[in-house]
Amino acid sequence: MNDPVTLFGFRHSVYQRVARVALKEKGVLFTVEEIDPFDVIEAERLRDLHPFGRVPVLRHGSFVLYETSAITRYVDAAFIGPSLVPDDPRAAAQMAQVIAILDSYGYWPMIRQVFSRRVFAPHEESTCNETEVAEGLESSLRVLSALEAIAAERRVLTGDAVSLADCHLGGMMDYFTRAPEGADLTQGLPCLDAWWQKVRVRPSITGLDPGDDTAL
Ligand SMILES: N[C@@H](CCC(=O)N[C@@H](CS)C(=O)NCC(=O)O)C(=O)O
Structure with a gap:
């Protein structure tokens, strides 16, 4: 094709x-x-x-x-290329679970409340809503703790074989950790932090910004 x-x-x-x-x-x-x-x-x-x-x-x-x-x-x-869905049924199910958790419970607090308010709003010269950042961090902790428990089982989010869960979480984490509190929160979760240290240097993540001079 x-x-x-x-x-x-x-x-x-x-x-x-x-x-x-x-x-x-x-x-x-x-x-x-x-x-x-x-x-x-x-x-x-x-x-x-x-x-x-x-x-x-x-x-x-x-x-x-x-x-x-x-x-x-x-x-x-x-498309031809490395498979991004694990063969193991439990790993594939947990991959889908990670994506659903992020879409249902993670996007709003991690991106809209923490990243957008703390990092994006000042860039756009509007003020940061601290109440919303605090609320977002509380909800993000619940989400990332759930992902930490999944990562600890070592089927997905290992930082070795990449799946669609890595793509979804990697794209979001790249924004979330630009907020200092987001980076601190992630560092407190050992499996997720170890995962992020491996994934953040992949060309698919480091290549997201270059050439885009308006990216944050
Ligand atoms: N469920 C959609 C969500 C996509 C989404 O919310 N995109 C945001 C940008 S990150 C958007 O288009 N927002 C426009 C709006 O809220 O009107 C998906 O998974 O693609």
């Missing part, structure tokens, strides 16, 4: 970053088309691709797909 691959995404979007990590780990060549879901005019254009007006959206030839966890599963299944 040599059809061109396009990822529609917004440069600040953590979910766009997650999809890019998976595409890079799989070794897929792709282009990025910038679309800002928070801009009224661009959001209108986005609705043609995504009925809920979010990013990212993947286009592979004539096939259009939205929802990051579906995109990364498709990327793994549709």
Whole structure:
């Protein structure tokens, strides 16, 4: 399947970053088309691709797909490259569990309350809402403690064989640990910290920012 691959995404979007990590780990060549879901005019254009007006959206030839966890599963299944889904049923189930935990309970506190308020808001010259950061850190601790328990079982998030759980958590952790409190919280969780020290230096993560002078 040599059809061109396009990822529609917004440069600040953590979910766009997650999809890019998976595409890079799989070794897929792709282009990025910038679309800002928070801009009224661009959001209108986005609705043609995504009925809920979010990013990212993947286009592979004539096939259009939205929802990051579906995109990364498709990327793994549709292209040649290292498998990003473990063969072992328990490891595969825990991979899906990690992704679901992040989507259901992790994104909002880790990214919207901690990263966006502590790191992004000052960059945009708006004030940081300390109450929200504190609330976000409390909820993030619950999420990351759950992931620490999963990582301690050594089926996924080991930092050795990369799965879609690493792509999802890696993309989010890259933002979360830019907040000093996020970095401190992660360091207090030994399995996750050991995992992050290995994953943060992978080219799929270190290559997320270069060339993007507005990235934080
Ligand atoms: N469930 C979606 C969530 C995607 C999402 O929330 N993307 C954010 C950027 S990180 C967005 O497009 N936000 C626009 C908005 O909230 O209007 C997925 O997994 O792709």
